[in-house]
Amino acid sequence: MSKSNNWPEVKLIEALSKGGTLREQATYFLINEYVHYVPVVAKKTGLAQDLALDVYTDALVDMMGQVANGTFKGESKLSTYLYQIFFFKCIDLSRKNTTNTIDYRAELPEVPAMEPSFARKMEATEAVGQLHKYMDVLGEPCKQILLDWGFWGYNMSEIAVRVGLEDSLQVKDRKYRCLKKLRKLME
């Protein structure tokens, strides 16, 4: 993924909100641009760098979701917001084994206190490593179709081009079959 150096804040927010190619490019841009937070925060919080990298990715995905659903209102810079989420998540993790956990969202002025969603509860109870394996078992092109649709927000016509299917209807049909397969794996 090429890294664009020309991502004004407004464009980034717009890209993350819209989905598709722009969201993908903006996401990789953010990863590249702020990955240097990882060693800094890892050092501050005493987390292993690999673990901090997990949290960084997690924070980024959280931020993407908040930008997309309008929770993020642009009162701070995306980079600041990402750093805050990342930092508090790291602190939270570093205290995980104690009862003294903190709710990082309380420290973020823009983020209202949210009830964890069903999916979040699921992610919290199942090891993330286990979840992604279901996708690996699905194989291609199911994995790409589901990622393009579910994570990047490509529409069916765009996915058709990306995976080499004829049209959006084929993609839609394929997606349902892939989801069915995935659900069977998770039973």
Added chain:
Amino acid sequence: MSRNENINDIIDDYHAGEIPGMDFQKQLKTDAELQQEFELYQKDMAVIRASAKVQLKEHAALALSNNGRNQNAVFPVKWIILIGAIIVLLVAGFFFYHKYGQPKTSPELYAAHFELLPPSNDRSNSNPTDIWQAAMADYANQDFNKAIEILKPVIHQPDFKYAESGKLYLGLSYMMVNENQNAIDIFGEISAESSFVPDAEWYMALAFLKMNKIPEAKAALQKIVEQPKHFKQEEAGKILSAMGH
């Protein structure tokens, strides 16, 4: 369209943001089948998101590794710039040293410091000899060979009243026709009691410089430097410094 397809379409529309969240929530509360399907959708999304995070983490790890490499690369670049700057300074220093700072060659120093003594106009004597007047006239006209011709035979004559000053002007005339050793010899003959000794010492030192006789020139200049009242003490010191003494 079957009920299942209809539910999936509703969820797809919700996923694509085509149904307002509030409307969807209302629908969820009243539609048990939709609720059931939505729970499955959320599970699907958790798996998809987990898979995406793995991909993003791989990319982040790579970016972090590249970032580290770039940061490391910064140091060599900084070092290269630093070394480059040092080399430029050294080259510039070398250039300026050679251009301005290096001790000048003896002939250069001679040329920079030599000033021809003006001809003597002996007003104390109302009747200067014809020989002396003729010699000074030739000297003034820069006809140094003629001045030498006149002065050389007379300076050792006991009755020549301008013997000491004559030796000085003869020596200068020798210098001007580039017979520097003769000049040095004649300067050396000037009586230690003569008031022309400081001039003779100075021009002798310059004659050594002109001949590129460095040790002799330095010794002659050092002799001047050691005389606090010598009229060329400071200048002799400067020449010695310029010679790297």
